[in-house]
Amino acid sequence: MIKKLFLVVLLVVSGYVGFAQDKIQSGPMVGYSTMREVLLWVQTTKASEVHFEYFDQLNPKERFKTDMYTTNKKDGFVAQLVADKVLPGKKYTYEVYVNGKKVKRNYPMEFQSQTLWQWRTDPPEINFAIGSCAYVNETRFDRPGKPYGSSYEIFTTIHSKRPDFMLWLGDNTYLREADWSSRTGFLHRYTHTRSLKELQPLLASTHNYAIWDDHDFGPNDSDGSFPLKNTAVEMFKLFWGNPNYDALGTGGITGSFQWGDLDFFMLDNRYYRTANRNFTGERQMLGEEQIDWLINALSSSRAPFKFIAIGGQVLSSEAMHENYAIFPKERAYLIRKIREAKIEGVIFLDGDRHHTALSVMKESSSVYPLYDLTCSPLTSGAHASKEEFNNYKLEETLVGEHNFGLLKVSGPRTDRVLTIQILNKDGKEMWTKNIKARDLKYKSRRR
Incomplete structure (x- = not known):
């Protein structure tokens, strides 16, 4: 037991450890943003079924899901999924699910869609x-x-x-x-x-x-x-x-x-x-x-x-x-x-x-x-x-x-x-x- 505890501490200090309790190695990460879709990324510790759920922060009752994807060893257990139900100029909260279980984090998991400002207002800051x-x-x-x-x-x-x-x-x-x-x-x-x-x-x-x-x-x-x-x-x-x-x-x-x-x-x-x-x-x-x-x-x-x-x-x-x-x-x-x-x-x-x-x-x-x-x-x-x-x-x-x-x-x-x-x-x-x-x-x- 002491040896196992020591190994976990060593891996955390080295910065190379997945979040074993939720089967995530790294991420989630938000990639590109457009007015109608956003890329979401995550890496699991082993082959797992992954999907994201997300909602407009001003309308949390309406929830959306990405496709499901099963990560694999050949691609480093990486999943790239597209949130394609977004609307322009919105801020969203998202959640990541691994094998049907929601992953929890003690920091925000958010993304934004780009603003449709053309012909309407000045561009945003x-x-x-x-x-x-x-x-x-x-x-x-x-x-x-x-x-x-x-x-x-x-x-x-x-x-x-x-x-x-x-x-x-x-x-x-x-x-x-x-x-x-x-x-x-x-x-x-x-x-x-x-x-x-x-x-x-x-x-x-x-x-x-x-x-x-x-x-x-x-x-x-x-x-x-x-x-x-x-x-x-x-x-x-x-x-x-x-x-x-x-x-x-x-x-x-x-x-x-x-x-x-x-x-x-x-x-x-x-x-x-x-x-x-x-x-x-x-x-x-x-x-x-x-x-x-x-x-x-x-x-x-x-x-x-x-x-x-x-x-x-x-x-x-x-x-x-x-x-x-x-x-x-x-x-x-x-x-x-x-x-x-x-x-x-x-x-x-x-x-x-x-x-x-x-x-x-x-x-x-x-x-x-x-x-x-x-x-x-x-x-x-x-x-x-x-x-x-x-x-x-x-x-x-x-x-x-x-x-x-x-x-x-x-x-x-x-x-x-x-x-x-x-x-x-x-x-x-x-x-x-x-x-x-x-x-x-x-x-x-x-x-």
Whole structure:
């Protein structure tokens, strides 16, 4: 009995334990939201029949059910089910049932449908969190020495801010040497990270969207030559709840989503990537086809802010590590296309660097400045890089500790304002800046 108790305590401390009393390994999690449906996700500890029930918080007597699904070992006992009886602009409470029994939690399990505001009102105020580089320790697979992951309480802090959704900017889990050579390893690593107890309340009531970078794609600095890249895609789709993937139809996780009057374009900086040290031919991080898709999608967008999420830092002039400056020809092509198409309101969101910084590029007085918000890390090793050779950085925005971003878009439809707030693991404000949509227009179109 004492040995069993010790084992349970050990597993809880390590962060890798399912909620044995209710047969749930991790979750539930809310994925994408639209006006008419929402994705719900959960992982059980063994093969189980799962369904969700939900109701409008203002009308709790009318209840709805998702389909039933039996989880299986091959897919890591994951269930993804759609709540398809929702109406626009509602807040719902939901319940998860495993083998017919309701699972109880001591934190809210809620989701929201998006608001039908068009032709009726100004768009709603939108609040969302961003972050990258989340490392969860597991001693038997980690490198010896000081643990690389810490400050898991940051997820409690993010949850306390009650954002509408969170956009994970890559390195959302860290594959280890024992993981990236097999499907079994991928499943273990994704499950281990997703099971972190501090993460569960955030997953349960905040909608989640994600892109990847090298550590949740494959080995460190991995590229398009990685032989298990399609397994990486499979695992990413299994554990995240984006509304779409593979917009190019050629593999990878490229996609997009809308929230209110905002558009988000989620790029894949790994699946098509040339090896960092391969200089024998044309070099690419995104590939011309992905960039051309992006330009076309941006051109059709009427959003005041068009957020481009990408795993690596875009606008730094510091050609080092894995930022876009080591692919200068392709980066120049992307920026040239944005300018040629006269696309307005572009803001890059990225991670990877293990510090936070806001970079601003303005090529001439005839164009609006391009912003690049690098936000990192959540729980992995942090360092206070000064980006000595990045001519675009704003010195006062450099943060070298665990942090996350809280972004708010507010104001009337014709005068939207983005407020960027960077907070540390305890919720202390590190800096804040406002960017007006009217200032991200070409001069001839400003009012």
